[in-house]
Amino acid sequence: MTDRYAVFGNPIGHSRSPTIHAAFAEQTGEAMRYAAIEAPKADFAGAWRRFVAEGGSGANVTVPFKEAAFELADTLTARARLAGAVNTLSVDADGATHGDTTDGVGLVRDLAFHAAPLDGARVLLLGAGGASRGVIEPLLAANVTSLTIANRTVAKARALAELFAECGEIDGCGFEDVTGPFDVVINATSASLAGDLPPLPDDLFLDGGVAYDMMYAAEPTVFLRWAGDRGARTLDGLGMLIEQAAASFALWRGVTPETRALREQLRRAL
Ligand code: ATR
Numbered sequence: 001m002t003d004r005y006a007v008f009g010n011p012i013g014h015s016r017s018p019t020i021h022a023a024f025a026e027q028t029g030e031a032m033r034y035a036a037i038e039a040p041k042a043d044f045a046g047a048w049r050r051f052v053a054e055g056g057s058g059a060n061v062t063v064p065f066k067e068a069a070f071e072l073a074d075t076l077t078a079r080a081r082l083a084g085a086v087n088t089l090s091v092d093a094d095g096a097t098h099g100d101t102t103d104g105v106g107l108v109r110d111l112a113f114h115a116a117p118l119d120g121a122r123v124l125l126l127g128a129g130g131a132s133r134g135v136i137e138p139l140l141a142a143n144v145t146s147l148t149i150a151n152r153t154v155a156k157a158r159a160l161a162e163l164f165a166e167c168g169e170i171d172g173c174g175f176e177d178v179t180g181p182f183d184v185v186i187n188a189t190s191a192s193l194a195g196d197l198p199p200l201p202d203d204l205f206l207d208g209g210v211a212y213d214m215m216y217a218a219e220p221t222v223f224l225r226w227a228g229d230r231g232a233r234t235l236d237g238l239g240m241l242i243e244q245a246a247a248s249f250a251l252w253r254g255v256t257p258e259t260r261a262l263r264e265q266l267r268r269a270l
Helices: 017-028 044-053 066-072 078-083 103-113 130-141 154-163 222-229 238-253 260-269
Strands: 003-009 032-038 056-061 088-091 097-100 122-126 146-150 170-173 182-187 205-213 233-236
Touching: 003 017, 003 044, 017 032, 017 238, 017 260, 044 056, 044 066, 056 066, 056 238, 066 097, 066 130, 078 097, 078 103, 078 130, 088 238, 103 130, 103 205, 103 238, 122 130, 130 146, 130 154, 146 154, 154 170, 205 222, 222 233, 233 238, 238 260
Parallel strands: 003 032, 003 056, 122 146, 122 182, 146 170, 182 205, 205 233
Antiparallel strands: 056 088, 088 097
């Protein structure tokens, strides 16, 4: 029996998830198929139920359905509850829908892959939307010394800091109040999509500091170019995409794939 999985999004045409999971299945010898499904924006739940009725075993969920998947899940992991979003669905033995999120662990593992330590680091997280919220708890759990959330709308940064106050050393502010330097600066805003750069001080990075953009493209984002000019080591979000997929795959199949070869293959194809 070939088990069926899919990624749900809208739009979904450019998703790399089918390529990634096909490569993982081949590498690990798991018998599975993985498709891309464009669900109607107003009816993610209907699309998921149809997929399950047709024998689907699990799915990844991407923009704009991560919150809808959170609402729909019958059971949730603690980390999905904290993230307020779900990127991985599984069908339990009793047919119930289980929701988890691997985005945060994907980021943490990608930083580890690149030998960018979080343990003891001063970390700045730019943005206070869903992408930011999804990585806060895993960053704090990685033993950072402090986590500062900076956002254009200051109230949203403060609200997130309050929400996670029990998880570790965290505060929220506006871009103009950012006081560096930091070991790691992560851009979780969607500003890169528009080619925008949050207004940030020039002395943002410690020696050997890392700039990470959750976005990725063939060319470095405007944030990574800016950071590189200020001496930072720059990393984009392609590795996070691959690592979150590997973590989802492990949840479904019980085996964690190796990611190095795929990283090189996807980078060349960008
Ligand atoms: P996502 O799920 O990608 O996080 P989102 O929830 O819409 O999407 O959040 C987008 C984030 O990018 C927000 O933090 C937003 O700032 P505001 O909360 O002030 O809206 C940030 N953002 C988007 N465009 C930006 C820009 N041009 N400059 C700075 N921040 C921007």
